[in-house]
Amino acid sequence: MSSTKSDPTLLPRILNVIHRFEDSLLAILLIAMILLASAQIVLRNVFEISIVWADPLLRIMVLWLALIGALAASRENKHISIDVLTRVMNEKTRRATHIFTSLFTAVVTGLIAYHAGRFVVMEYETQNLVLGIPAWVFEAIIPAAFALMAIRYLIHFVQYAKGLIMQEPSS
Numbered sequence: 001m002s003s004t005k006s007d008p009t010l011l012p013r014i015l016n017v018i019h020r021f022e023d024s025l026l027a028i029l030l031i032a033m034i035l036l037a038s039a040q041i042v043l044r045n046v047f048e049i050s051i052v053w054a055d056p057l058l059r060i061m062v063l064w065l066a067l068i069g070a071l072a073a074s075r076e077n078k079h080i081s082i083d084v085l086t087r088v089m090n091e092k093t094r095r096a097t098h099i100f101t102s103l104f105t106a107v108v109t110g111l112i113a114y115h116a117g118r119f120v121v122m123e124y125e126t127q128n129l130v131l132g133i134p135a136w137v138f139e140a141i142i143p144a145a146f147a148l149m150a151i152r153y154l155i156h157f158v159q160y161a162k163g164l165i166m167q168e169p170s171s
Contacts, residue, residue, distance in 0.1 A: 019072075019075060022068060022071060022072045022075070023072065025068055026065065026068055026069060026072060029061055029064055029065045029068070030065060032061065033058060033061045033062070033065065036051075036054055036057065036058060036061075037054075037058060039051065039054070040054045040055070040058075053131050056130055056131055057131060060130065060131075060138045063138070063139075063141065063142075064138075064141050067141050067142065067145035067146075068141070068145065070145065070149065071145045071148055071149055071152075074109075074148075074149040074152040074153060075152060077102075077153075077156050079105075081101075085097075086098075095160060095163070098156075098160045099157060099160045099161050102153050102154075102156040102157035102160055103153075103154075103157045105149075105153040105156075106150045106151075106153035106154045106156075106157055107150075109146045109147075109149040109150040109153060110146070110147070110150035112146045113143045113144075113146035113147035113149075113150055114143075116139075116142040116143035116146055117143035117147075119139070119142070119143075120136045120139050120140055120142065120143055121136075123135050123136040123139055124136040
């Protein structure tokens, strides 16, 4: 007999796969950046040559690393925060503060995602190239990462509002 209820473990398993993918992508990007930058240094200093495409690629990799890192930090609400005031607040005020900051962060990251999306569309229309590839392909991470961060902070907002999580965000 088939059940009409969904598997309660499905969402946590999907999220776990997504989180592992983010973490793996971060590790791969960081290792690749270190190797490529090291190769550039050795080639320039020892052989007085360089890889022409290495510097633009490293800039792109820094962008992706920063945004995927920010996305990973938003997963557990681990962005840098100033918690001097929340440490001395009572529980009710602290909860209200977390609710407000989560909603505010969701709105701000959503606005950034929207405007970054407009920027990527303009880049698409101008057909600028980076490494022979349209620049918008590399820049698409900007609206995507900020949109996902907005969604994650909306989830934090709902969780705080419902009182499901009341742990202090890590600083």
